[in-house]
Amino acid sequence: MFLKNFFLICSIFPIIQFTLMAVIDFEKQVLPIFQDRCMECHKAPFEQNGRVKKPKAGLRLDGASHIVAGSEDGPVVVVDHPSQSSLYQRVILPSNDDDIMPPKGDPLSFSEQELIRKWIAQGVDFGRWVGATGGVRQLGVTGPAVHELPKYLLFYDRLANGLTPLEPSRLTDFQLNSSLIVRSIGKQNPLIEVRVVTDGGKINDQVILRLSGLGNHLTHLDLRNSSITNESLSTISSFKNLSKLNIRATGVEDDGIARLIKMPNLKSLNLSETKVSSKSLKSLLLLSSLEELSIWNCQIPESEIADYKKAKPLVKVNF
Numbered sequence: 001m002f003l004k005n006f007f008l009i010c011s012i013f014p015i016i017q018f019t020l021m022a023v024i025d026f027e028k029q030v031l032p033i034f035q036d037r038c039m040e041c042h043k044a045p046f047e048q049n050g051r052v053k054k055p056k057a058g059l060r061l062d063g064a065s066h067i068v069a070g071s072e073d074g075p076v077v078v079v080d081h082p083s084q085s086s087l088y089q090r091v092i093l094p095s096n097d098d099d100i101m102p103p104k105g106d107p108l109s110f111s112e113q114e115l116i117r118k119w120i121a122q123g124v125d126f127g128r129w130v131g132a133t134g135g136v137r138q139l140g141v142t143g144p145a146v147h148e149l150p151k152y153l154l155f156y157d158r159l160a161n162g163l164t165p166l167e168p169s170r171l172t173d174f175q176l177n178s179s180l181i182v183r184s185i186g187k188q189n190p191l192i193e194v195r196v197v198t199d200g201g202k203i204n205d206q207v208i209l210r211l212s213g214l215g216n217h218l219t220h221l222d223l224r225n226s227s228i229t230n231e232s233l234s235t236i237s238s239f240k241n242l243s244k245l246n247i248r249a250t251g252v253e254d255d256g257i258a259r260l261i262k263m264p265n266l267k268s269l270n271l272s273e274t275k276v277s278s279k280s281l282k283s284l285l286l287l288s289s290l291e292e293l294s295i296w297n298c299q300i301p302e303s304e305i306a307d308y309k310k311a312k313p314l315v316k317v318n319f
Contacts, residue, residue, distance in 0.1 A: 063131035125186030193220030200225035230256030272296035278304035
């Protein structure tokens with residue numbers, strides 16, 4: 001039995017180690033794709049044969065700020081959402097589609113497409129790469145151009161201030177004993193995300209209580225379809241750096257939601273398919289940090305939702 005368990009653990013460990021370390025490195029994995037297949041048409045203006053050639057559609061991929069700025073039609077990447085990011089959607093079009101990118105040569109390979117998808121899904125993290133800053137809006141009236149970090153990166157940098165990275169072995173141990181996926185949100189950032197992938201029924205209040213030891217580093221928590229109750233929300237409410245919480249299709253109720261109202265950085269909350277009522281909406285009026293609320297298939301009258309939206313016009317409500 002000992003040998004059987006030993007070999008089982010040995011066979012699982014490389015997978016877990018890969019999961020923990022599988023954060024996409026933009027400069028090493030995504031940038032080479034852009035350089036090889038995209039930048040010929042999407043870089044700074046240059047002169048050729050006496051004519052100035054500008055980047056197609058106004059899109060430049062040679063600098064972090066330019067990528068975030070997008071094209072003449074608007075943003076091309078939506079943080080965490082490849083399905084809403086035209087940069088990714090254009091490269092996965094059928095090869096005979098007029099809008100496929102790149103327009104010349106073979107389509108990107110599946111592995112190249114996946115690198116771009118995962119990079120966007122993991123938060124559009126550029127690591128230490130800045131790239132070209134020429135043409136980027138300047139800060140102030142005089143002085144050299146300054147590279148502006150996107151607001152979402154500045155937000156996570158602020159949350160991470162003063163934190164040191166957790167030991168990988170500690171994350172591995174937790175993952176082995178919890179059935180949760182644990183990983184860093186980006187290179188050089190000590191913040192982590194924890195999420196249910198399969199067997200959500202095994203994730204209960206006792207498992208969440210054990211998360212307390214990782215609490216200060218936790219910024220994304222996805223517990224959809226798990227067995228948690230209001231008791232877990234008492235634990236979660238102490239995670240001061242938590243910015244995204246998904247408790248869709250769980251056993252949480254109104255009294256538990258009221259425990260979240262003092263969380264200082266909670267921006268996104270998914271309560272879809274739970275038993276919460278309009279009572280929770282009244283509690284959430286006091287959650288000043290909230291920017292997005294999902295309440296699909298909840299027993300909340302549309303009139304109550306309309307009242308909440310009127311009181312909180314800056315909160316995006318999905319229902």
